[in-house]
Structure formats: C-alpha cells, structure tokens
Amino acid sequence: MTDNKRGKGLSFVRRIYAPRTIGMGIGLLGVYAGMLPLDPPPWVWAVMFFNGLLWPHLAYQIGLRSPTPYQAEQRNQLIDSMTGGFWTASMHFNPLPSITILSMMTMNNVAAGGQRLFVRGLLAQIAGMLLSMAIFGPGLQLVSSNLQVYACLPMLTLYPLALGWVCYRLAIQLSEHKRSLSALSRTDSLTGLLNHGSWKDLLQLKFQTCQQQLSSAVIAIIDIDHFKTINDTYGHVVGDAVLRHLSAELKIGLREDDLAGRYGGDEFCVILPDASLEQAARIMERLRERVASYRDPALPELRISLSIGLAICRTDFDDPVAWLNEADKALYTAKNSGRDRVNFVGGENVPPRVAYPE
Incomplete structure (x- = not known):
C-alpha cells in the first residue's frame, strides 16, 4: 500500500516538473522586466535567476528523493506561490507582470490540488508579499512599460499551453484507466473471461x-x-x-x-x-x-x-x-x-x- 502511494506521488512530481520548468523560465522574463526599472542590488538578481532557472530542477529532485513525494511536491508548490507573491511586491505590484504571475500560479494550484491548495497557495502569496515589503518597503507602480508587456506575452501564451497539454495527457490517462476498470468489472479475475x-x-x-x-x-x-x-x-x-x-x-x-x-x-x-x-x-x-x-x-x-x-x-x-x-x-x-x-x-x-x- 505504501509503495503504491509513493508511486502515485512520484507520478505527481514528474507531471508537475515540465510545467514548473517552463513557467518559471518564461516567468523570469516578466519579473526581470518588472524589476529592471527599480535597479535592485546584485543579490536580488542572483535570487531571481536562481528561482527562475535552478529552482524547478531542485524542486524536482526534492520530490523524487522524499519518502512522501506527494506532500513534498505540494510544499514545493507553496514555495512557488510564496516566491510569486515576493516578486509581485518587489515589482511594486506592477499590474501586468503581477497579475500574470499570480494568476498562473493560482491556476497551477487549482489544477494540482483543488480548493485546499488554492487557499494555502493564496496565503503563501500573501506571506511572500509581506516578506518582500519587510525587506524592500512598500511600493506601488501602476504603469506597465512596453518592455514589460512584451516580456509577459510568453507567460500568457506558452504556460497555459503547457498546462493544458499536461491536463490533456492526464485526461487521456484517466480515460484509459476508466476503460481498464470497466474491463476488470466485467471480467473474471481468475480466467480472464466474462464474469x-x-x-x-x-x-x-x-x-x-x-x-x-x-x-x-x-x-x-x-x-x-x-x-x-x-x-x-x-x-x-x-x-x-x-x-x-x-x-x-x-x-x-x-x-x-x-x-x-x-x-x-x-x-x-x-x-x-x-x-x-x-x-x-x-x-x-x-x-x-x-x-x-x-x-x-x-x-x-x-x-x-x-x-x-x-x-x-x-x-x-x-x-x-x-x-x-x-x-x-x-x-x-x-x-x-x-x-x-x-x-x-x-x-x-x-x-x-x-x-x-x-
């Protein structure tokens, strides 16, 4: 029973890996464009590039190596949400990149964990915003530049496509699983003939x-x-x-x-x-x-x-x-x-x- 539960958790980790890698990679463009006018210190750039380029692979390894991969992956998603909130506040809530990042992460939480993960993800986003404001102070920038608009376009197009593809593959697997269960319900387990x-x-x-x-x-x-x-x-x-x-x-x-x-x-x-x-x-x-x-x-x-x-x-x-x-x-x-x-x-x-x- 434990091995079966771990197997399902590993499958969940692998399913999240590609959307996270794509989403973080192209989301980095929007965050970069949002942070550029604010001229943050070098350590902020280092954290930003780590979050966008290296974190997806680290999260994947954490999930694979955990004795409870499903719970580990949900914790990883909460970290995603917290960093999304952190960068949103760090960009002074610049409308387009902020809405893009928060909505995509929220969509991912709903797809992966339903209402419960949505609520927990929302709280993690708020925690990330508070952390950013504690470090950098509050700020508000309500105008998005052309660079920021163009930087958000890949996130608005490619990430929903990647998430949609994952959902499509999952729907196909569920359909095949349903057909298998239907066949099992009609079949005698010992002989393989109709029951x-x-x-x-x-x-x-x-x-x-x-x-x-x-x-x-x-x-x-x-x-x-x-x-x-x-x-x-x-x-x-x-x-x-x-x-x-x-x-x-x-x-x-x-x-x-x-x-x-x-x-x-x-x-x-x-x-x-x-x-x-x-x-x-x-x-x-x-x-x-x-x-x-x-x-x-x-x-x-x-x-x-x-x-x-x-x-x-x-x-x-x-x-x-x-x-x-x-x-x-x-x-x-x-x-x-x-x-x-x-x-x-x-x-x-x-x-x-x-x-x-x-």
Missing part, C-alpha cells in the same frame, strides 16, 4: 436480437466433471490451473464472435451466434477433446473431462432464462448419461471421441 453478471447481460441482448431478427444462436453450458474431487485430491492451486486451462482453450478454440464467460465455480457458458446445433456440437466436441488431452507433468495421473449441454434459441422461449434452462437440462442429461460428452435437448448424447463430419 457471471456480464455474461448474463450479453445473454439478454443476444436473446432479444434472436427474437427480433429471427436469427440463430446456441448456448453451451460447460461443466468440469468431478471438479470437487480434483480440488479435494490435488488442492485448489491445481484446481485453479485446470480452470485457467479451460479458459485458455475457450479463447483459442472459439470463433471471434462467440462469447464465453465463467458462470460460477467450475461452470462455463458460451453464446455461439449464427450457429446451428450441429455446428455448435462440433465446436464443443473439439473443445472437449483438447481439454481431455491436458496433462500436467507433475501430476501425470490427473485427467480432465467435460460435460456440455447445448440449446438453440427458439421463438417459443419467453425469456433468456428459458433458453438457459434448456441448455441446463441438456447438461444434466449429459452428466446423468456418463459424463464426458456433449448433449442437446431433442438430440442424442454425443459419447466421447466421436468425430463429427465437417
């Missing part, structure tokens, strides 16, 4: 399509024979391996439009659209044979067999539950007839290792 709820939703949609368009589709319910015995004899780790192997075979052996899901426990369900019972039986028989050939070198005595029930969607079904129950009846007929076979209601049990004519 029970997602498969039932697709069953509802496929049933409606078949009834409205009079198209064909077959449900297959697949049960691993004596799976409880496998778990009891070899342990749940081997049982999980068997489930993963079956899911892998389903992914390999099914057609592109077939929809496979883990219905629960050792039971899997497949929707085979645009398939007849005979076609579905051939597909399921090949699956049964491939799974039956599974061998674990560490457990050579382990054998896996499948019982499979099929049902085609009929117009006399009132709902998808009736369709699913039909396949369930076929499955229990297969299990009661000796297992390790494919069966469909109204058809014959297909005993093991019977080849279907293509």
Whole structure:
C-alpha cells in the first residue's frame, strides 16, 4: 500500500516538473522586466535567476528523493506561490507582470490540488508579499512599460499551453484507466473471461436480437466433471490451473464472435451466434477433446473431462432464462448419461471421441 502511494506521488512530481520548468523560465522574463526599472542590488538578481532557472530542477529532485513525494511536491508548490507573491511586491505590484504571475500560479494550484491548495497557495502569496515589503518597503507602480508587456506575452501564451497539454495527457490517462476498470468489472479475475453478471447481460441482448431478427444462436453450458474431487485430491492451486486451462482453450478454440464467460465455480457458458446445433456440437466436441488431452507433468495421473449441454434459441422461449434452462437440462442429461460428452435437448448424447463430419 505504501509503495503504491509513493508511486502515485512520484507520478505527481514528474507531471508537475515540465510545467514548473517552463513557467518559471518564461516567468523570469516578466519579473526581470518588472524589476529592471527599480535597479535592485546584485543579490536580488542572483535570487531571481536562481528561482527562475535552478529552482524547478531542485524542486524536482526534492520530490523524487522524499519518502512522501506527494506532500513534498505540494510544499514545493507553496514555495512557488510564496516566491510569486515576493516578486509581485518587489515589482511594486506592477499590474501586468503581477497579475500574470499570480494568476498562473493560482491556476497551477487549482489544477494540482483543488480548493485546499488554492487557499494555502493564496496565503503563501500573501506571506511572500509581506516578506518582500519587510525587506524592500512598500511600493506601488501602476504603469506597465512596453518592455514589460512584451516580456509577459510568453507567460500568457506558452504556460497555459503547457498546462493544458499536461491536463490533456492526464485526461487521456484517466480515460484509459476508466476503460481498464470497466474491463476488470466485467471480467473474471481468475480466467480472464466474462464474469457471471456480464455474461448474463450479453445473454439478454443476444436473446432479444434472436427474437427480433429471427436469427440463430446456441448456448453451451460447460461443466468440469468431478471438479470437487480434483480440488479435494490435488488442492485448489491445481484446481485453479485446470480452470485457467479451460479458459485458455475457450479463447483459442472459439470463433471471434462467440462469447464465453465463467458462470460460477467450475461452470462455463458460451453464446455461439449464427450457429446451428450441429455446428455448435462440433465446436464443443473439439473443445472437449483438447481439454481431455491436458496433462500436467507433475501430476501425470490427473485427467480432465467435460460435460456440455447445448440449446438453440427458439421463438417459443419467453425469456433468456428459458433458453438457459434448456441448455441446463441438456447438461444434466449429459452428466446423468456418463459424463464426458456433449448433449442437446431433442438430440442424442454425443459419447466421447466421436468425430463429427465437417
């Protein structure tokens, strides 16, 4: 949990680095133009150039090396705000450079930390102004020169562009993360197939399509024979391996439009659209044979067999539950007839290792 929190903090530090470097660099032009008419002492120029050119890289290293990078980066942003307030008062509140610097830093605080960082940043700006007035005394310069106007133009154009690009990249990452979470919510974690709820939703949609368009589709319910015995004899780790192997075979052996899901426990369900019972039986028989050939070198005595029930969607079904129950009846007929076979209601049990004519 701690490593995950630190990883998110480091990501935050890296995300802030580029906007701070660009913003401080071009903001230096506005501060320089604002301070130039005041002829400050040399140490002020040294502090100003350090703040504009070196501080972004120092802040980045502080964030990376901190055991709590997220909190360290927020402290760095408060320092940004305080220096912004300091230079604003040092320029005697010259309108254009002052508003430009303070508004850009405020925008950065809101984007990075919302209302809380906005308020704390505002207090830090006031603290910086008070510090400057304590050192240099108060002053007021309400006229901006042409040089100061031109020096602020890069800050007014390039910094919003840089911040907008960072926000855009963040939005893309959030969108990808949302898609990943959506996929996880629909997927069984062990097998990677659709989970029970997602498969039932697709069953509802496929049933409606078949009834409205009079198209064909077959449900297959697949049960691993004596799976409880496998778990009891070899342990749940081997049982999980068997489930993963079956899911892998389903992914390999099914057609592109077939929809496979883990219905629960050792039971899997497949929707085979645009398939007849005979076609579905051939597909399921090949699956049964491939799974039956599974061998674990560490457990050579382990054998896996499948019982499979099929049902085609009929117009006399009132709902998808009736369709699913039909396949369930076929499955229990297969299990009661000796297992390790494919069966469909109204058809014959297909005993093991019977080849279907293509």
